[in-house]
Amino acid sequence: MSDEVEMQYELAQSRSKTFYANFDRKDELQHQTHYCPGCGHGIIHKMVARAIDELGIQNRTILISPVGCSVFAYYYFDVGNVQAAHGRAPAVGTAVKRSRPGSIVVSYQGDGDLSAIGSAEILHAANRGENISVIFVNNAIYSMTGGQVAPTTLLGQWSTTTPGGRKAENEGYPLHVSELLGALEAPVYIERAGLGDNKQIAQAYRAVRKALENQVRGLGFSLVEILSPCPTIWKMSAVDAQHWVRDVMEKTFPLGVIRDRTKEAQPRKMPEAAVSTSEIPQLLGIEHEGPAESHAAPFVRPKTTNLQVRVAGFGGQGVLLLGEVLAEAGLDAGLEVSWLPSYGPEMRSGTSNCHVRLSDEAIDSPLVVRPDVLVAMNEPSLHKFYESVRPGGWVLYNGDAMPEGCDRSDLQVLARPFMQIANQLGDRRAGNMVMLGALLECTGALSQETIDKALGRMVKNAKWLELDKRALAQGRELLRESLKEVCHEG
Amino acid sequence: MSRQLIKGNEAIVKAAVLAGCRGFYGYPITPASEITEAAAAYLPRVGGTFLQAESEVAAINMLYGAASAGVRVMTASSGPGISLMQEGISYMAGAELPCVVADITRAGPGLGNITSEQSDYHQVVKGGGHGNYRTLVLAPHSVQEMADLTALAFELADRYRNPVVLMTDGFIGQMMEPVEFPQAAVGPRLPKWAVAGTEETRGNLISSIYLNSDELEAHVRQLEAKYEIARQRETRAEELYMEDADVVLVGYGIVARILKAVAAEARAEGLRVGVLRPITLFPFPTLHFKKAAKRAKVFIVVEMSNGQLLEDVRLALNGARPVEFLSRVGGNVPSHEEVLAFVQAQARCCAESEQVAHV
Amino acid sequence: MADTGKRDRGSLRIDTDECKGCGLCVEACPPKVIHLSDELNHYGYPTATYVGAGCTGCGICFLACPEPGAITVLRLAHAGSSAAKAEMSEGVGR
Numbered sequence: 012m013s014d015e016v017e018m019q020y021e022l023a024q025s026r027s028k029t030f031y032a033n034f035d036r037k038d039e040l041q042h043q044t045h046y047c048p049g050c051g052h053g054i055i056h057k058m059v060a061r062a063i064d065e066l067g068i069q070n071r072t073i074l075i076s077p078v079g080c081s082v083f084a085y086y087y088f089d090v091g092n093v094q095a096a097h098g099r100a101p102a103v104g105t106a107v108k109r110s111r112p113g114s115i116v117v118s119y120q121g122d123g124d125l126s127a128i129g130s131a132e133i134l135h136a137a138n139r140g141e142n143i144s145v146i147f148v149n150n151a152i153y154s155m156t157g158g159q160v161a162p163t164t165l166l167g168q169w170s171t172t173t174p175g176g177r178k179a180e181n182e183g184y185p186l187h188v189s190e191l192l193g194a195l196e197a198p199v200y201i202e203r204a205g206l207g208d209n210k211q212i213a214q215a216y217r218a219v220r221k222a223l224e225n226q227v228r229g230l231g232f233s234l235v236e237i238l239s240p241c242p243t244i245w246k247m248s249a250v251d252a253q254h255w256v257r258d259v260m261e262k263t264f265p266l267g268v269i270r271d272r273t274k275e276a277q278p279r280k281m282p283e284a285a286v287s288t289s290e291i292p293q294l295l296g297i298e299h300e301g302p303a304e305s306h307a308a309p310f311v312r313p314k315t316t317n318l319q320v321r322v323a324g325f326g327g328q329g330v331l332l333l334g335e336v337l338a339e340a341g342l343d344a345g346l347e348v349s350w351l352p353s354y355g356p357e358m359r360s361g362t363s364n365c366h367v368r369l370s371d372e373a374i375d376s377p378l379v380v381r382p383d384v385l386v387a388m389n390e391p392s393l394h395k396f397y398e399s400v401r402p403g404g405w406v407l408y409n410g411d412a413m414p415e416g417c418d419r420s421d422l423q424v425l426a427r428p429f430m431q432i433a434n435q436l437g438d439r440r441a442g443n444m445v446m447l448g449a450l451l452e453c454t455g456a457l458s459q460e461t462i463d464k465a466l467g468r469m470v471k472n473a474k475w476l477e478l479d480k481r482a483l484a485q486g487r488e489l490l491r492e493s494l495k496e497v498c499h500e501g
Numbered sequence: 502m503s504r505q506l507i508k509g510n511e512a513i514v515k516a517a518v519l520a521g522c523r524g525f526y527g528y529p530i531t532p533a534s535e536i537t538e539a540a541a542a543y544l545p546r547v548g549g550t551f552l553q554a555e556s557e558v559a560a561i562n563m564l565y566g567a568a569s570a571g572v573r574v575m576t577a578s579s580g581p582g583i584s585l586m587q588e589g590i591s592y593m594a595g596a597e598l599p600c601v602v603a604d605i606t607r608a609g610p611g612l613g614n615i616t617s618e619q620s621d622y623h624q625v626v627k628g629g630g631h632g633n634y635r636t637l638v639l640a641p642h643s644v645q646e647m648a649d650l651t652a653l654a655f656e657l658a659d660r661y662r663n664p665v666v667l668m669t670d671g672f673i674g675q676m677m678e679p680v681e682f683p684q685a686a687v688g689p690r691l692p693k694w695a696v697a698g699t700e701e702t703r704g705n706l707i708s709s710i711y712l713n714s715d716e717l718e719a720h721v722r723q724l725e726a727k728y729e730i731a732r733q734r735e736t737r738a739e740e741l742y743m744e745d746a747d748v749v750l751v752g753y754g755i756v757a758r759i760l761k762a763v764a765a766e767a768r769a770e771g772l773r774v775g776v777l778r779p780i781t782l783f784p785f786p787t788l789h790f791k792k793a794a795k796r797a798k799v800f801i802v803v804e805m806s807n808g809q810l811l812e813d814v815r816l817a818l819n820g821a822r823p824v825e826f827l828s829r830v831g832g833n834v835p836s837h838e839e840v841l842a843f844v845q846a847q848a849r850c851c852a853e854s855e856q857v858a859h860v
Numbered sequence: 861m862a863d864t865g866k867r868d869r870g871s872l873r874i875d876t877d878e879c880k881g882c883g884l885c886v887e888a889c890p891p892k893v894i895h896l897s898d899e900l901n902h903y904g905y906p907t908a909t910y911v912g913a914g915c916t917g918c919g920i921c922f923l924a925c926p927e928p929g930a931i932t933v934l935r936l937a938h939a940g941s942s943a944a945k946a947e948m949s950e951g952v953g954r
């Protein structure tokens with residue numbers, strides 16, 4: 012053919028520019044794929060590359076290569092490439108897309124990769140409606156590892172691990188992934204195509220292109236399953252394998268559109284612009300209000316503080332909150348503080364306790380082993396921690412009187428029905444604050460202003476704040492009265 | 502508000518956001534769930550991504566994706582979930598992707614229970630996944646450190662292009678202490694190697710595959726070289742009363758807090774007791790131990806696992822000094838009293854052997 | 861090929877170095893103008909060959925072929941179409 016003649020022809024179909032001119036990442040034979048002659052992967056690669064060309068998205072595309080014969084897809088595609096673990100491409104793709112919403116993410120996966128080990132990842136990516144395009148190459152077998160059964164293997168089909176052919180009793184039935192995913196709300200487009208003959212091939216290309224285009228339009232999750240020949244493992248010639256797709260495979264996996272919401276689907280909103288870094292401390296609620304340490308000073312600091320408190324009771328009695336108010340107020344007073352909740356199965360069984368420490372020195376252990384004050388909101392809690400209280404320490408017990416057996420002479424005790432007292436004040440749930448009032452009174456640990464300030468920060472409801480303050484005052488009063496009684500008796 | 506009272510688990514998230522973290526993918530598990538919950542609250546606020554994944558397997562692979570795209574990203578879990586993440590951690594180390602994983606440990610094996618143990622040491626510090634890789638491991642023992650070491654973890658992850666694990670126990674995760682956060686936030690960055698869906702990054706590839714044996718060997722050697730640099734530069738430990746210590750207490754996490762209290766009490770009794778607390782578990786502070794061995798007579802390892810930290814201490818000391826061992830497991834915490842009694846017995850032992858030597 | 865005056869609508873180029881001899885293009889071509897030659901390329905594969913005439917430019921052989929660069933399909937340009945020539949020199953496929 013002379014040049015002159017050639018000049019009258021234009022290129023109609025030629026090597027896609029989305030493929031590297033030379034496959035440098037391959038060790039050898041850098042102008043060919045690593046696929047066997049007649050392998051469907053090569054055909055599907057060309058479809059993906061051509062769709063990328065046509066949509067003009069080469070720079071934006073990020074291809075996730077799977078594990079399987081197409082593990083080296085990144086050898087060929089001149090796009091951003093990420094190679095993923097077996098079956099995890101949809102999870103990887105999810106985060107790539109969410110991290111770079113302007114990118115076009117293609118998750119390319121085999122049937123072992125997608126329908127077996129990665130069945131959870133594909134199901135949930137589809138169910139979330141991730142705006143990615145999945146190319147699902149179904150060759151009904153694990154090819155790369157030499158031909159073991161896949162969830163998609165046909166009944167009766169030979170594989171190295173079903174030497175007598177796949178039997179429903181043992182391996183179950185061929186998994187219809189596309190139909191399964193088609194039952195979900197979120198996916199916008201799912202189609203099963205094939206490479207069984209020219210007509211199928213032409214349709215497969217249209218489906219691949221549509222799956223990518225949907226993503227460009229921001230519509231959401233698209234998946235194209237493509238029945239694809241594996242002449243090597245199927246032990247067939249390339250042409251026979253192609254016919255087998257058309258004549259046999261298609262009977263189990265009928266071709267066609269399984270779900271298509273592209274007409275109704277609305278383009279997804281692009282995420283809002285990121286906030287500026289200078290706004291972040293404020294958004295996290297950690298910005299300094301005015302000069303540092305400014306509010307530690309106004310409060311009188313006790314000469315030395317080293318207070319260890321254990322609070323215990325049933326869940327719902329406000330055990331943790333009592334401790335928290337104490338710790339918050341300690342912090343306001345410029346002290347070192349720690350608050351450690353019990354957590355674990357106890358939480359479920361209803362009991363709850365916490366360790367609180369306030370000190371003017373750094374706190375070594377936040378565990379309170381020998382409390383100065385035990386706040387026991389019920390009898391089991393009292394018994395549990397009674398013996399641990401430091402000699403000379405205080406026990407505040409929510410009960411009419413100390414139960415039998417609790418008669419240490421080296422302790423000071425205030426036993427009152429705190430919850431009932433709170434009930435008379437307005438709500439029994441303020442019982443923890445009555446007990447806190449008594450605790451503050453017996454230790455003299457913190458000024459009332461400090462407590463008020465912390466409480467004001469933590470209790471937003473005005474009605475409750477007022478009740479809590481009355482409860483605290485009542486608690487202080489109860490303790491003072493009890494000291495008078497002791498004096499009288501003495 | 503210069504210092505705020507905050508739970509360890511929540512402090513991690515605030516510190517992470519300040520350190521430029523813009524992606525969190527996680528799966529709930531006690532005692533780490535508050536991290537995931539706090540991330541759900543804060544990340545969207547700063548334009549970041551939060552997603553509760555379908556499993557820890559998916560979560561860590563989402564980290565793989567986000568890190569590939571050049572975003573600072575983290576997750577959080579505990580024993581059973583960390584086991585599931587090992588696949589992804591190995592891939593990320595192999596592909597040289599930075600990420601931060603918080604492991605708020607609980608008791609095992611199997612479902613064990615949700616109270617505190619330190620038995621993730623082997624799987625985290627020695628690398629629970631396949632292949633020749635390490636993760637850098639930081640072990641906070643206070644809520645302030647939860648914040649500070651989270652920031653450091655993101656730094657190190659980027660510097661070494663490697664996963665960094667922040668490992669502590671449920672106590673430190675659950676407790677509240679005052680924290681001072683940095684007031685300046687780190688902005689997003691786009692590393693040169695990332696795959697971001699742009700023309701400039703189009704040629705990039707994230708992969709852990711090295712088909713050729715020589716190339717894989719070279720890759721593994723290069724990873725080792727990074728770890729060696731980390732050994733020289735990043736090793737951290739806290740020394741308390743170590744100048745004249747005869748008895749050295751060794752522990753991390755909540756145990757270290759108990760050891761500090763015990764040491765103070767033993768000092769009050771006139772015993773020369775010090776605390777050596779590894780802050781980096783990998784790289785292990787071997788030099789600190791060698792230095793301490795010059796003077797100290799005995800080391801006592803206290804851990805809430807069955808001799809996992811103990812192995813590293815023995816390796817570090819290499820027989821230079823005897824190493825005694827106190828362990829509680831199952832969610833039991835070594836009590837103040839039992840540690841003190843153990844220390845007193847060892848100190849007496851030391852004193853007696855000294856007398857014998859003088860006779 | 862001699863210029864017979866009535867040109868084929870299409871024409872084909874095959875890069876034998878990239879061909880793996882699978883025969884899918886032979887199977888795909890509606891007018892059957894591709895055949896497998898007995899000649900092996902230097903990797904030992906028999907290669908596809910265009911018989912030289914009769915191509916309609918339908919392009920299906922290109923899509924059916926698994927190798928990225930083995931087949932190039934050409935189509936007769938409208939006489940004097942400068943756009944067609946420009947495209948060709950840029951190597952942009954449609």
Ligand SMILES: Cc1ncc(C[n+]2csc(CCOP(=O)(O)OP(=O)(O)O)c2C)c(N)n1
Pocket residue numbers: 078079080081097120121122123124125150152153154155156161
């Ligand atoms: C965790 C894990 N398990 C097993 C393997 C081994 N493996 C590699 S490829 C493969 C099967 C791939 O089959 P499929 O997805 O159908 O792809 P094909 O090779 O057929 O294209 C398996 C099991 C692996 N790489 N990782």
Ligand code: SF4
Pocket residue numbers: 045046047049050051052080150154155240241242243244
């Ligand atoms: S084994 Fe099968 S799937 Fe794998 S490259 Fe060969 S033909 Fe393709």
Ligand code: SF4
Pocket residue numbers: 049874878879880881882883884885886907908924925926927930931
């Ligand atoms: S389809 Fe491609 S590889 Fe196969 S024989 Fe034809 S040109 Fe060669």
Ligand code: SF4
Pocket residue numbers: 870871872888889890891892893894914915916917918919920921922933
């Ligand atoms: S373009 Fe069509 S007619 Fe021409 S060789 Fe290819 S398949 Fe045959």
